[in-house]
Amino acid sequence: MQRLDLDLGNDAYPILIGADLLAQPDLILPYIRSSQVAIVSNTTVAPLYMSKVAKPLRHAGKSVLEIVLPDGEEFKTWETLNLIFDxxxxxxxxxxxxxxxxxxxxxxxxxxxxxxxxxxxxxxxxIPTTLLSQVDSSVGGKTGINHPLGKNMIGAFYQPRIVLADMSTLNTLPDREYSAGLAEVIKYGLLGDCEFFCWLEQNMPALLARDTAALEYAVHRSCWNKAKIVAADERESGVRALLNLGHTFGHAIEAGMGYGVWLHGEAVAAGMAMAADLSCRMGWFSAEELARTLALMQAAKLPVKGARLGAQRYIELMSSDKKVEAGTIRFVLLKRIGEAVMHANVDAGLLQKVLEQRVADELPA
Amino acid sequence: MQRLDLDLGNDAYPILIGADLLAQPDLILPYIRSSQVAIVSNTTVAPLYMSKVAKPLRHAGKSVLEIVLPDGEEFKTWETLNLIFDxxxxxxxxxxxxxxxxxxxxxxxxxxxxxxxxxxxxxxxxIPTTLLSQVDSSVGGKTGINHPLGKNMIGAFYQPRIVLADMSTLNTLPDREYSAGLAEVIKYGLLGDCEFFCWLEQNMPALLARDTAALEYAVHRSCWNKAKIVAADERESGVRALLNLGHTFGHAIEAGMGYGVWLHGEAVAAGMAMAADLSCRMGWFSAEELARTLALMQAAKLPVKGARLGAQRYIELMSSDKKVEAGTIRFVLLKRIGEAVMHANVDAGLLQKVLEQRVADELPA
Incomplete structure (x- = not known):
C-alpha cells in the first residue's frame, strides 16, 4: 500500500493506494466520528462493493444508510443530487x-x-472505484453537478477526510472505462512530468494488463502530480488551470455530443490530441513529440481525434466553458512533453484547422 | 454611518450601517473587481431599489444583469435557485x-x-433591505435553501465581500415584516446582552417609529452581538448554537403551518416566548423576567404564543431540526435576561405543558 498525505491548510487528508483496501475497514473507521453513515453508490457499483463496505461498518456499530443512484454522467443533475438529500x-x-x-x-x-x-x-x-476517479477526483476537492447549459457549473470546493483507492476495484471496470482513466494518467505526464511520460511509454502493456504494482505506481504518481499543482493553487486561479489540459476541447465534445455519448476520459484524450496538434501547428511542440503523444494514447486504446462538430460549434461550446475569462477562450497548450502553459490568444486560423482536421466521425468504443 | 469590521480568518469584511447608503455607489465599487455584476432581487424589492443600485454600477462601466425572483419564503427552493443559475x-x-x-x-x-x-x-x-436580514443574515455566512422535509437543509457557509445595511430601505417595509425583524433584535438582548435588552425596553417607541438613529444603534449592536458569537465559533459547533434561541420552536411553527403563513421573525418571537416560558417552568427564569420578555415582544407587536399544532406534532417537527444530535432535541433556554444556555434533557412533562399552553389559534397579522 502507498500513502500520500495532502496538506491543503485546514483540510489535510491521506490518500491510501493499494490492493484489497475495502477488506480492511480499520483503514477508514478512525475517520468516521459519527454514528450515522450514508454510503452513496450507483446501480452498477453497489451490487459489487456496497456490502463489502457497509457490513464491517455495521459490525463496528455504525448505523449505515445505503443510497443507490442511477449510473451515468447524464444523471449528474440536481434531480439525482436531490435523491441523496431526500x-x-x-x-x-x-x-x-x-x-x-x-x-x-x-x-x-x-x-x-x-x-x-x-x-x-x-x-x-x-472510495473511488474507477481509474479516472482515483487519479482525478481524489485530489483537489472539486465537487458538483452539471447544468443543462454547462458541465460542472454548480458545485463547491470541498475536501474529503480520507480517500481509499483500492486497485482491486479496477478489475471489474469495463475496458472502455479503464482506458478513459488512462487518459488522465497520461495527462499528468504530458503536462508536467516528462519522466512519468517515459515510464508510461514503457509500462503501458503492464497497465493495460491491470498489473497491480504498475497501477499503484501510476495512481500514486498521478495523485502526487495533481497534489503538487493543487497545493500551489487551491482555488484554481493560476497554475491549477494546467490540469485542464485537453478539457476545453473535451468538454465541448461531451456537451456537443450529449453527455454520456463519449466518456469524459475519452473526450479528454481527444482534447489532448487536439491541444497537442494545435501546439504543434504553432511551432511549440515538435512533430516527433506529437507522434509520441498520439502513440501513447493509441497504446492506451484512446481516441486521438475529436468528434466532428464543426469549427463554429466547437468555438461556441468552448466559449461557455468555466475557463473563459473576459470573453477569450484560454487554452492549455504544450511547450514540450512535460511542460504545459496557458495561452489565450490562439491564432484563429490554426484553431480552425485543428477543429476541422483533428476530428473524425466514428464514436469511441 | 456606522461601520463594523468582521474578521473571520480569511474572510474579513465590513458591514456599513446608515441612511441613504444606496445613493453612495462608491461604498461598494471598491469591492467589485469583476466587470460582470448580477443583482438578484425579488418582485417586491426590485421596483423600489433595483435601478438605484444598477444605474451607478452601469455608469461605472460594469455590465449589470438584473435577476428578479418571485417573492416569499415558499420560493426559497431549488427551483428558484436554479432561475439564478439559468x-x-x-x-x-x-x-x-x-x-x-x-x-x-x-x-x-x-x-x-x-x-x-x-x-x-x-x-x-x-444589500439586506429588511430589518431581519440586516441583523441576521449580515453576519455569519449562512446561506441556503429549504427542502420539502426541512428548512435551510441545503446550503453553505459563505461570506460576502461587504454588507450594506441601508436604514432608508426600512421605510418601505410593511409593519408586520418590520416587527418580525425586531424579534431578532430582541433576541440579541435576551440571549447575551442585558444592557441592550434594557435599552430596547426604553427605545421600543423610537424603533417602532423607525427613527434612523435608534435603528442604526440597534442594527449595529445586534450585528456586533452576533459577530462576537460567530467569531468564536464560525462552523456552529458550540456557542453559536445560542443564536438559535426561539428557533427550535419557531422552525416547528413555520414547518407545521406551511412556510410563509407565519413570518420567520414572528415564529422566532413565539419560539422565544415558549423558550422563556419553559425556562420559567424549570425554575431558571423568574416570573418577572418572563413578564418583561413578553411585554417587550408585545411592545414590538410580536406574537407571544405559538401556533396550536399539538404537542406531538411539535416534537416530531423539532426532532428533524438541524440542532438535533444523537436523537435528542437540544433547546436554547434562558438562565436570566442576557444569558442563554444549551440544554438537551428537558423534562418531557414541562415541555408538554408549554406546547399545550403557550399556544393560540389566531394567526399573526
Whole structure:
C-alpha cells in the first residue's frame, strides 16, 4: 500500500493506494466520528462493493444508510443530487452524518457536493472505484453537478477526510472505462512530468494488463502530480488551470455530443490530441513529440481525434466553458512533453484547422 | 454611518450601517473587481431599489444583469435557485462575476448559496433591505435553501465581500415584516446582552417609529452581538448554537403551518416566548423576567404564543431540526435576561405543558 498525505491548510487528508483496501475497514473507521453513515453508490457499483463496505461498518456499530443512484454522467443533475438529500432527510440524518462516495467520478462529485451542502456541510470519505476517479477526483476537492447549459457549473470546493483507492476495484471496470482513466494518467505526464511520460511509454502493456504494482505506481504518481499543482493553487486561479489540459476541447465534445455519448476520459484524450496538434501547428511542440503523444494514447486504446462538430460549434461550446475569462477562450497548450502553459490568444486560423482536421466521425468504443 | 469590521480568518469584511447608503455607489465599487455584476432581487424589492443600485454600477462601466425572483419564503427552493443559475449561464457570466443580493433574508440566503455554488464559488455582496436580514443574515455566512422535509437543509457557509445595511430601505417595509425583524433584535438582548435588552425596553417607541438613529444603534449592536458569537465559533459547533434561541420552536411553527403563513421573525418571537416560558417552568427564569420578555415582544407587536399544532406534532417537527444530535432535541433556554444556555434533557412533562399552553389559534397579522 502507498500513502500520500495532502496538506491543503485546514483540510489535510491521506490518500491510501493499494490492493484489497475495502477488506480492511480499520483503514477508514478512525475517520468516521459519527454514528450515522450514508454510503452513496450507483446501480452498477453497489451490487459489487456496497456490502463489502457497509457490513464491517455495521459490525463496528455504525448505523449505515445505503443510497443507490442511477449510473451515468447524464444523471449528474440536481434531480439525482436531490435523491441523496431526500434519503438523508427521510432517514433523519443529522449534522454529523458521514457520507461515503463509493463509485466513479460522477458519484464522487455528487456525493462531495451533497456533503458540502447537506445542512451546510458534513464530513465525507471518497472510495473511488474507477481509474479516472482515483487519479482525478481524489485530489483537489472539486465537487458538483452539471447544468443543462454547462458541465460542472454548480458545485463547491470541498475536501474529503480520507480517500481509499483500492486497485482491486479496477478489475471489474469495463475496458472502455479503464482506458478513459488512462487518459488522465497520461495527462499528468504530458503536462508536467516528462519522466512519468517515459515510464508510461514503457509500462503501458503492464497497465493495460491491470498489473497491480504498475497501477499503484501510476495512481500514486498521478495523485502526487495533481497534489503538487493543487497545493500551489487551491482555488484554481493560476497554475491549477494546467490540469485542464485537453478539457476545453473535451468538454465541448461531451456537451456537443450529449453527455454520456463519449466518456469524459475519452473526450479528454481527444482534447489532448487536439491541444497537442494545435501546439504543434504553432511551432511549440515538435512533430516527433506529437507522434509520441498520439502513440501513447493509441497504446492506451484512446481516441486521438475529436468528434466532428464543426469549427463554429466547437468555438461556441468552448466559449461557455468555466475557463473563459473576459470573453477569450484560454487554452492549455504544450511547450514540450512535460511542460504545459496557458495561452489565450490562439491564432484563429490554426484553431480552425485543428477543429476541422483533428476530428473524425466514428464514436469511441 | 456606522461601520463594523468582521474578521473571520480569511474572510474579513465590513458591514456599513446608515441612511441613504444606496445613493453612495462608491461604498461598494471598491469591492467589485469583476466587470460582470448580477443583482438578484425579488418582485417586491426590485421596483423600489433595483435601478438605484444598477444605474451607478452601469455608469461605472460594469455590465449589470438584473435577476428578479418571485417573492416569499415558499420560493426559497431549488427551483428558484436554479432561475439564478439559468440567468447567469444564459448571460454567459464567468467565474469572476460578482453577485449582489438585494432584498430580505430569502434573497440573501439564495443569492449567497448561488454565489457559493456557481462555478464552485464567485464573490458576492449583501444589500439586506429588511430589518431581519440586516441583523441576521449580515453576519455569519449562512446561506441556503429549504427542502420539502426541512428548512435551510441545503446550503453553505459563505461570506460576502461587504454588507450594506441601508436604514432608508426600512421605510418601505410593511409593519408586520418590520416587527418580525425586531424579534431578532430582541433576541440579541435576551440571549447575551442585558444592557441592550434594557435599552430596547426604553427605545421600543423610537424603533417602532423607525427613527434612523435608534435603528442604526440597534442594527449595529445586534450585528456586533452576533459577530462576537460567530467569531468564536464560525462552523456552529458550540456557542453559536445560542443564536438559535426561539428557533427550535419557531422552525416547528413555520414547518407545521406551511412556510410563509407565519413570518420567520414572528415564529422566532413565539419560539422565544415558549423558550422563556419553559425556562420559567424549570425554575431558571423568574416570573418577572418572563413578564418583561413578553411585554417587550408585545411592545414590538410580536406574537407571544405559538401556533396550536399539538404537542406531538411539535416534537416530531423539532426532532428533524438541524440542532438535533444523537436523537435528542437540544433547546436554547434562558438562565436570566442576557444569558442563554444549551440544554438537551428537558423534562418531557414541562415541555408538554408549554406546547399545550403557550399556544393560540389566531394567526399573526
Amino acid at each position: 434519503a438523508l432527510l427521510r432517514a433523519r440524518c443529522e449534522r454529523k452524518v458521514t457520507l461515503i462516495a463509493l463509485g466513479g467520478g460522477v458519484i464522487g462529485d455528487m456525493t462531495g457536493f451533497a456533503a458540502a451542502s447537506y445542512q451546510r456541510g458534513v464530513p465525507f470519505i471518497q | 440567468a447567469l449561464l444564459r448571460a454567459r457570466c464567468e467565474r469572476k462575476v460578482t453577485l449582489i443580493a438585494l432584498g430580505g433574508g430569502v434573497i440573501g440566503d439564495m443569492t449567497g448559496f448561488a454565489a457559493a455554488s456557481y462555478q464552485r464559488g464567485v464573490p458576492f455582496i449583501q
